[in-house]
Amino acid sequence: MLSPDTIADSLLRFHRQQTQKIEVFWIEATSSRQQLVADLATRLAGHPIMVAAVAPNRFHDANGVSDDLSQTIQENQTWCTPRARELVAEHLRFSLVLVSKRPLEIPQLSSPVPLPDWFPQWPGEILVANVQSVFAAITLSLGSPDIPQAAINSALFELEQALCHRLQAVASLTPTAADALMALVGTGAAPTNVTDLIASSSRGLQARSGSEFRPGGGMDSGFIVSHFARVWRDCQPTNRHSLASHASAAMGLGPASGVDAQYGLTSLLSRGKEKFTATPAHITFSRNLMVTVSDVVQFVNGIHHADEFPQFPAVLTITFAKNLVASCRAAASALGRLR
Numbered sequence: 001m002l003s004p005d006t007i008a009d010s011l012l013r014f015h016r017q018q019t020q021k022i023e024v025f026w027i028e029a030t031s032s033r034q035q036l037v038a039d040l041a042t043r044l045a046g047h048p049i050m051v052a053a054v055a056p057n058r059f060h061d062a063n064g065v066s067d068d069l070s071q072t073i074q075e076n077q078t079w080c081t082p083r084a085r086e087l088v089a090e091h092l093r094f095s096l097v098l099v100s101k102r103p104l105e106i107p108q109l110s111s112p113v114p115l116p117d118w119f120p121q122w123p124g125e126i127l128v129a130n131v132q133s134v135f136a137a138i139t140l141s142l143g144s145p146d147i148p149q150a151a152i153n154s155a156l157f158e159l160e161q162a163l164c165h166r167l168q169a170v171a172s173l174t175p176t177a178a179d180a181l182m183a184l185v186g187t188g189a190a191p192t193n194v195t196d197l198i199a200s201s202s203r204g205l206q207a208r209s210g211s212e213f214r215p216g217g218g219m220d221s222g223f224i225v226s227h228f229a230r231v232w233r234d235c236q237p238t239n240r241h242s243l244a245s246h247a248s249a250a251m252g253l254g255p256a257s258g259v260d261a262q263y264g265l266t267s268l269l270s271r272g273k274e275k276f277t278a279t280p281a282h283i284t285f286s287r288n289l290m291v292t293v294s295d296v297v298q299f300v301n302g303i304h305h306a307d308e309f310p311q312f313p314a315v316l317t318i319t320f321a322k323n324l325v326a327s328c329r330a331a332a333s334a335l336g337r338l339r
Contacts, residue, residue, distance in 0.1 A: 001030050001146075001315065001318055002030070002138060002140075002146060002314050002315070002318070003144075003145065003146050004036060004039035004040055004043055005043065005145075006138060006140050006144060006146050006314055007027060007036075007040060007138055008039075008040055008043035008044055009140075010134070010137070010138040010139055010314075011025060011027075011040070011044065011049065011095070011097060011134070012044070012047065012049075014095070014134055014137075015047060015048075015049055015093070015095045018093060018095065018130075020093070020127075020128065020129060020130060021092065021093055021094065021121075021122065021127050022093070022094050022095070022096065022113055022127050022128075022129040023093075023095050023096075023129055023130050023132075024069065024095070024096045024097075024098060024111075024129050024130065024131040024132070025095060025096070025097050025098070025132060025134045026054075026059075026098045026100065026104040026131065026132065026133040026134065026135075027040075027097060027098065027099050027100070027133075027134065027135055028100060028101070028102070028103055028133075028135045029099050029100065029101055033053050033054075033099055033100065033101050034053060036099050037051050037052065037053050037099045040097060040099070044097070046083075046087070047087060047095075048084065048087040048088040048090075048091050048093060048094045048095065049094075049095040049096075049097060050073070050076055050079045050084075050094070050095070050096050050097065051097045051099065052072050052075070052076050052096065052097070052098060052099070053098075053099050053100075054072075054098050054099065054100035055071075055072070058071070058072070059098070059100070059104065059105070059106060060105060060106070061106070062106040062107060062109065065106065065109070065111040065131060066111050066112045066113065066114065069096070069111060069113045069129065069131075070113060070114045070115075070116075072096070072098070073096065073113070073115070073116065073119070074116055077116070077118060080118065080119070080120060084120065085120035086120075088119075088120040088121045089120055089121055092121065094121070096129070103133065104131070104132075104133040106131075108130075108131060108132045108133060109130075109131055110128050110129065110130050110131070111128065111129055111131055112126050112127070112128055112129075113126065113127050113128070113129045114126050115127065135315070136313065136315060137313075138313070138314045138315070139311035139312060139313055139314055140311055140312065140314040140317060140318075141306045141307075141309075141311050142299075142302045142303050142305075142306040142309055142312070142317070143303060143306030143307070144306075144314075146314065146318055147303065147317065147318060147321050148318070148321055148322060148325065149300075149303055150211040151321075151322075151325045152296060152299065152300060152321060152324060152325055152328075153210060153211050153212060153213040153214060153300070154210035154211050154213070155296075155324070155325040155326075155328035155329050155332075156213055156215070156225060156293070156296050156297075156300070156328050157205070157208070157209075157210035157213035158210065158328065158329060158332040159225060159289075159292075159293065159328045159329075159331055159332040159335075160201060160205060160213070160215065160223055160224055160225050161205060161332070162331070162332035162333075162335040162336050163201070163224045163225065163228075163251075163335065164198055164201040164202060164205065164224060165335075165336075166251050166252070166335045166338065167194055167197070167198055167224065167250060167251065168198045169252070170250065170251060170252035171194050171195065171198065173252070174252065177194075177249050177250055177252060178194035178249070178250035179194075180246040180249060180250075181194075181231075181243075181246040181247055181249070181250040182194050182197070182250075184231050184235075184243065184246065185197070185227045185230075185231055187219070188219045188220075189219050189220040190219045190220070190221075190227060190230075191222075191227075194250065197222075197224060197227065198224075200222035200223070201222060201223055201224050203222065204222045204223055214300055214304070215297065216297065216301070217229045217230050217233070217294075217297040217298070217301065218230070225293040225296075225297065226297065228247065228289070228290050228293045228294070229290070229293045229294040229296075229297040229298070231243060231290075232290040232291065232293070232294045233294050233298075237272040238272060238273075240272060240287065241272070241279070241283070241287070243290070244283050244284075244286040244287035244290065245283055245286070247286040247287075247289070247290060248282050248283050248285070248286040251286065251335065251338075252338070253282035253283075253285065253286060253338075254282055255280055255281075255282065257282050257338060259281060259282050259285045259334050259338070260281065260285065260334065261281045261284035261285050261288065262284075262285055262288050262289075262327070262330055262331060262334065263284070263288060264288055264291065264292060264323070264327050265323070266291055266292075266295050267284075267287065267288045267291045267292075270291055285331075285334065288327075288331075289331045292324065292327040292328060292331060293328075295324060296324050296328060299320075299321065299324060
């Protein structure tokens, strides 16, 4: 899930922040362990950081951690090149990165580490090292290539296509179906009627590819998802049920539509006092669709302004991005199946 570059960047940060002479960082490999060891060793060359694979029979018993650490260092003596010796002596600190296919099963603790006689600094001494699992603490920028930006763009593009087709189909049968929604959308520079919004969306879709789709959330946007995101973002929480009902009407949804509510975690976190179980599925579907497009538009804007934001937990951010992709595609698929 995480690229070696992202992992190495965080390991360097952990190394620079360490307060002990020696610290041990445990990393879980989600694919090839040996490949990750090689990749990290390449990227961390030039720093007093040894990267080693965890042997299968080690680090299972808290009482044996001291011996396990000592043996791991002993087996990686080839790391101790003249340049590595200089780096340890220069920085007066050393990090050991342990790469494993499994989580750290023992409590995170401080352990004595007997150093071999050939170690470049503190030879033969017993130092205390913190052993900690750091995979969950790895962070990344929103501009990281680990974030599936092209997939997000393409999924939002698919949803825009589905919304455009659906609004057009409903408007051709019931021209007033979107009036209540468009009364909220059509302010300022925004389209004032659904026919204009559909036409604007169609033109924009023809001029773009999915992977390049970045609709934004401005009032002057020509895309449906932009206006769904904007009116949802600006809507008071107490009025969001009504907004979802208006969107549902514009999409021609009702109790007989058979759409799944498609609950999402962010839908839960942004809900008001209404009870999901008491809300018809087609209203909840519309609500969750608007939550999704609002989140996606904001997330994509964050990607393009990554330097304005701090780094975020890598696994959480990537998982959230993939969930947004899945939510967009699920909503597009549901709209595409309607008749």
